[in-house]
Amino acid sequence: MDIAHQVRGSGPALVLLAGQSNSHLWWESVREDFETRHTTVTLDWPGTGESAKPDVPYSTRGFAADVVGVLDALGIERAAVYGTSMGGRVAQWVAAGYPDRVSALVLGCTSPGGEHAVERSAEVRRALAGPGAGRFLLELMYTPEWLAAHAGPYHTTGDPAMPAYARRRHLSASAEHDAWDALPGITAPTLVVHGTDDVFNPAANAPLLTERIPGAVMHLIRGARHAYFEEFRREASPLVLDFLDDRS
Known part of the structure; x- marks a missing residue:
């Protein structure tokens, strides 16, 4: 499958994985935070962007196999992987299925999936x-204060050019994710990050991942919703960079 990918920056490789139904633009507002210390690699999921x-x-x-395929095409043997939302679900499979390719793992605002996960409420689903x-x-992604001060455009609410059938396929992929049994086999140093006020992917999933992955550590960003990495970038980006620097 033809997977569009983008490479920017310099230093040790860092793969940035976007959320469901989103292209690499998910990372656009914060990517520069990582580029001075890492060669950042992003991709457009199948069904999005130029893929x-x-x-x-x-x-x-x-999708995890697609990520490894991109690394192969770029000649990158080993990389840190930072996945958020559905990208964090994919990152779990990259780390579990290809342990020799992952130097460090960051799982943001994500879930183990399956029967052990904490799902969003019926009220949120209805809305x-x-x-x-x-x-x-938008209100699940950002606080009211952020939305009042930032008119957009927003790159975290889905690729507007994505075909309807691909949106449905992405929804199914994310909903059917279940890496619970694979998580104890992850060997990469792992950081779990989540906003305390995230109800789109409930924050209760963060300790589940942390307890299930050997040696994982957790950081909760107080007051943050689902797009913590953008609205709370002054806390989130240095946190991730320091974690990666300690393990490079």
């Missing part, structure tokens, strides 16, 4: 399916 958009089943495990869903999604 191929086949109408076939997608899975987080399959996302009803009128005004677009505005509600």
Whole structure:
């Protein structure tokens, strides 16, 4: 499959993995935080951006194979992996399935999936399916104060050019994710990051991941919602960089 990818910066390789139904633009507002110390690699998930958009089943495990394929194409043997939201689900499979390729792992605002995960509430699900869903999604991503001060555009609410069938395929891939049994086999040093006020992917998933992955450490960002890495970048980016520097 043709997977578009982007490379910027210099230093040890760092793969940045975006959320569900989003292209590499998910990282655009904060990517520069990492570029002076890392060669950053992003990609457009199948169905998004400039990547191929086949109408076939997608899975987080399959997306992990796509990530490794991009690393192979770039000649990168080993990289740190930072995945957020669905990207964090994919990152779990990259670390579990390809341990020799991952030097360090950061899992942001994500979940182990399956029956052990803490799912969003029925109230949130109903609001996302009803009128005004677009505005509600923004409010799940950012605090009211941030939204009042930033008019957009926002790159965390989905690729607007994504075909409807691909959106459905992404939703299924994320919903069917279940890496619970694989998590104890992850050997990469792991940092779990989550906003305390995230109800889109409930913050209760962070300790589940931390306890399940050997040696993992957790950092909760107080007051942050799902897009903590953007709104709270002054805390989140240095946190991740310091973690990676200590393990490079």
